[in-house]
Amino acid sequence: GQNIDQPTEMTATEGAxxxxxxxxxxxxxxxxxxxxQHAGEAPTFLSYNVLDGLEEKGRFSSFLSxxxxxxxxxxxxxQMKDSASYLCAVRVRPxxxxxxxxFGGGTRLMVKP
Amino acid sequence: xxxxxxxxxxxxxxxxxxxxLECTVEGxxxxxxxxxxxxxxxxxxxxxxxxxxxxISSEVPQNLSASRPQxxxxxxxxxxLLLSDSGFYLCAWSQTQGSNSPLHFGNGTRLTVT
Numbered sequence: 001g002q003n004i005d006q007p008t009e010m011t012a013t014e015g016a017x018x019x020x021x022x023x024x025x026x027x028x029x030x031x032x033x034x035x036x037q038h039a040g041e042a043p044t045f046l047s048y049n050v051l052d053g054l055e056e057k058g059r060f061s062s063f064l065s066x067x068x069x070x071x072x073x074x075x076x077x078x079q080m081k082d083s084a085s086y087l088c089a090v091r092v093r094p095x096x097x098x099x100x101x102x103f104g105g106g107t108r109l110m111v112k113p
Numbered sequence: 114x115x116x117x118x119x120x121x122x123x124x125x126x127x128x129x130x131x132x133x134l135e136c137t138v139e140g141x142x143x144x145x146x147x148x149x150x151x152x153x154x155x156x157x158x159x160x161x162x163x164x165x166x167x168x169i170s171s172e173v174p175q176n177l178s179a180s181r182p183q184x185x186x187x188x189x190x191x192x193x194l195l196l197s198d199s200g201f202y203l204c205a206w207s208q209t210q211g212s213n214s215p216l217h218f219g220n221g222t223r224l225t226v227t
Contacts, residue, residue: 031213033215033216040223041220041221042203042218042219042220042221043157043203043218044218045215045216045217048213048215050213087156087157089157089216099145099207099208099209099214099216100145100147100159100162100172100216101159101216102159103149103156103157103158104156105155105156106155106156
């Protein structure tokens with residue numbers, strides 16, 4: 001089976017940096033995804049990691065360590081609009097077997113002025 | 114560009130009534146299609162996925178079913194809803210090629226079973 005763990009809630013201040021951690025234990029690994037989900041809305045894709053290291057996209061960066069089963073999402077220069085849930089998801093099968101993702105419970109981030 | 118449409122946006126149904134949620138994708142062919150459910154304050158649970166017309170795989174046994182009558186159409190159904198079926202239902206698609214292909218979600222259907 002798969003087990004994906006993230007903190008339930010985090011609070012940070014506008015303009016600061018926040019790191020959201022995700023650990024996973026899976027029977028296979030074929031990539032890790034981060035999604036942002038505002039309350040009542042659908043998740044939107046943020047980042048993808050399949051090799052170890054850091055992927056940077058503007059204010060957002062995502063890191064992966066496959067040997068440790070660990071990833072984090074780093075948000076810099078926080079803005080009030082970054083208040084949302086952040087979902088970590090793992091692909092455990094190759095794309096030709098369905099390409100589906102298994103999601104963690106999500107981390108609800110609250111950005112305060 | 115690809116778009117995904119899902120309807121209705123909200124639905125209130127009594128226990129024991131039937132359900133039909135529809136999802137269509139535009140701008141791509143032969144996509145993988147998915148139905149996920151998200152209970153309040155919880156993560157996304159995969160219900161069904163489809164890699165082609167008429168091909169449905171169920172991840173969680175329950176009183177829901179899915180069908181794919183056309184390449185870009187995915188339908189979620191139930192003959193008799195239960196209270197526990199309440200939740201936020203999300204349709205998604207992905208490309209069939211490339212392990213880096215993310216899932217793209219529709220806007221979701223918020224279902225309340227009363």
